Amino acid sequence: MPTVCLFTRDLRVHDQPVLHAAAEQGGGEVVPLFVVDAAIEGFRVPNRARFLAESLADLDAGLRDAGARLVVRSGDVAEEVRALADQVDATAVHMAGDVSAYAGRRRRALEEALGDRELVVHDAVVTVVSPGTITPASGDHFKVFTPYHRKWADLETREPLGPPKKLSLPTGLEAGRVPSANDLADGDTAPGLLPGGEPAARERLDDWLDRIDEYADGQDLPARDGTSRLSPYLHFGCLSPTEIARRAGTAREAAAPFVRQLAWRDFHHQTLAAVPRAATHDYRDRGDRWRRDDDEFAAWAQARTGVPIVDAGMRQLHHEGWMHNRLRLLTGSFLTKSLYLDWRLGARHFLDHLVDGDVANNQMNWQWVAGTGTDTRPNRVLNPITQAKRYDPDGEFVRRWVPELAELEGTRIHEPWKHRGSHDLDYPEPVVDLDEAGSAFRSARGA
Ligand SMILES: Cc1cc2nc3c(=O)[nH]c(=O)nc-3n(C[C@H](O)[C@H](O)[C@H](O)COP(=O)(O)OP(=O)(O)OC[C@H]3O[C@@H](n4cnc5c(N)ncnc54)[C@H](O)[C@@H]3O)c2cc1C
Structure with a gap:
């Protein structure tokens, strides 16, 4: 009897425990299903819609190689899965x-809709370690990263699975059409967007493993291409985080700082799993009374704050649908601590553009930056000029994204307001005095 493998954000055939288990239970007969879920807003964000459409097309191709294909439905996920399971008389539905x-509500709705049919929910598919697998001596989740990481690093991970060899679809099933980006969302995509899909992901991973030694020195220098840029492939599950951790960890001793980032990813997932309302509410209430200033928010969102490193980061976001981590920290800190505007505004803007936009990573990192999350130094303010001089020492990154300042040599580019006398610059004055802003924030926090 067939089973259903419900794909969500695990769009791959390599190291795919959900597909593997569904196929095994069904004796090879399985319906690989994706539902364009009307409740998921992220499907309508153009950058992620394009990446998703490309990933689904590649998933379909990978399934065809094994003798099946992707079955696509759209609408209410629980209703669609129930209808399909009834149609093929599936013994079970498997999912990650x-x-x-939302994932919690979806699971409950599926359990209810499926009635007597079994719903098998697989751990450690979306993350290396599932929430709840490691817990502190007291409490249900880790609130600080370092002790979490210590335990995380000690865990044995499973051996990655190969792609399925032979699958078959029940006969007489209407497959439905794999959606295009335009079917999913209206609007332009970022011109420098990475291609979606499992083959592109695997190629990038292979290439990255050859360069991983550069990570420790290069990860904080945005002008270098010194990070993996695997985040969108991880978000959509075109790659298995377990496979990445295993291959990186066994490839090189020097991979430890990179593998540690995968632990950060799991850490934020376990935090959100334990406190789902942290997607919208302060994880730690610091008594903030955020300012409201639509003009300042617009200056930030439109990359015209007059602080070059901040504007450069925002322009990278809009051009690539991706931003370097150091810039995410700086632009986030600038919004929440220099302008003292609500982190939720920034998180929303990021989710509207990031191709890797992810509720756990985005919201929990925004909270970390705003000092309402798990940062153990919640009142520190990153000075964007000091940071720019440290991490973009020749001004190369800013010169790439803010060409109107290109004539300012070296680190002069980081403080254009000091050089107006000698140059005719078509660039705004800073929206805020950085020193005053830092003090105002600290006093608002009572620090
Ligand atoms: C304000 C803010 C918002 C962010 N929003 C997102 C988001 O929506 N989606 C997202 O995937 N990451 C987010 N991050 C985390 C991080 O910036 C990105 O994961 C990273 O820049 C992706 O680039 P990379 O793949 O080259 O990372 P690498 O440095 O190569 O790291 C490898 C992988 O580890 C994970 N990782 C790295 N850093 C972090 C981190 N701080 N937290 C959690 N996971 C991490 C990512 O999956 C990444 O692909 C955010 C960070 C900040 C400060």
């Missing part, structure tokens, strides 16, 4: 566990 409040 996930962490958001």
Whole structure:
């Protein structure tokens, strides 16, 4: 009797425990299903819609190689899965566990809709380690990264699985059409967007493993291409985080700082799983009374704050649908601590553009930056000029994204307001005095 493998954000055939288990239970007969879920807003964000469409097309191709194909439905996920399971008389539906409040509601709706049919939810598909697998001596989740990481690093991970060899679809099933980006969302995509899909992901991973030694020195220098850029492939599950961790960890001793980032990813997922309302509410209430200033928010969002490193980061976001981590920290800190505007505004803007936009990673990192999350130094303010001089020492990154300042040599580019006398610059004055802003923030926090 067939089973259903419900794909969510695990769009791959390599190291795919959900597909593997579904196929095994069905004796090879399985319906690989993706539902364009009307409740998921992220499907309508153009950058992620394009990446998703490309990933689904590649998933379909990978399944065809094994003798099946992707079956696509759209609408209410629980209703669609129930209808399909009834149609093929499936013994069970398999899917990956996930962490958001929505994922919890979806699971409950599926359990209810399926009635007597079994719903098998698989751990450690979306993350290397599932929430709840490691816990502190007291409490249900880790609130600080370092002790979490210590335990995480000690865990044995499973051996990655190969792609399926032989699958078959029940006969007489209407497959439905794999959606295009335009079917999913209206609007332009970022011109420098990475291609979606499992083959592109695997190629990038192979290439990255050859360069991984550069990570420790290069990860904080945005002008270098010194990070993996695997985040969108991880978000959509075109790659298995377990496979990445295993291959990186066994490839090189020097891979430890990179593998540690995968632990950060799991850490934020376990935090959100334990406190789903942290997607919208302060994880730690610091008594903030965020300012409201639509003009300042617009200056930030439109990359015209007059602080070059901040504007450069925002322009990278808009051009690539991706931003370097150091810039995410700086632009986030600038919004929340220099302008003292609500982190939720920034998180929303990021989710509207990031191709890797992810409720756990985005919201929990925004909270970390705003000092309402798990940062153990919540009141520190990153000075964007000091940071720019340290991490973009020749001004190369800013020169790439803010060409109107290109004539300012070296680190002069980081403080254009000091050089107006000698240059005719078509660039705004800073929206805020950085020193005053830092003091105002600290006093608002009572620090
Ligand atoms: C304000 C803010 C918002 C962010 N929003 C997102 C988001 O929506 N989606 C997202 O995937 N990451 C987010 N991050 C985390 C991080 O910036 C990105 O994961 C990273 O820049 C992706 O680039 P990379 O793949 O080259 O990373 P690498 O440095 O090569 O790291 C490898 C992988 O580890 C994970 N990782 C790295 N850093 C972090 C981190 N701080 N937290 C969690 N996971 C991490 C990512 O999956 C990444 O692909 C955010 C960070 C900040 C400060």
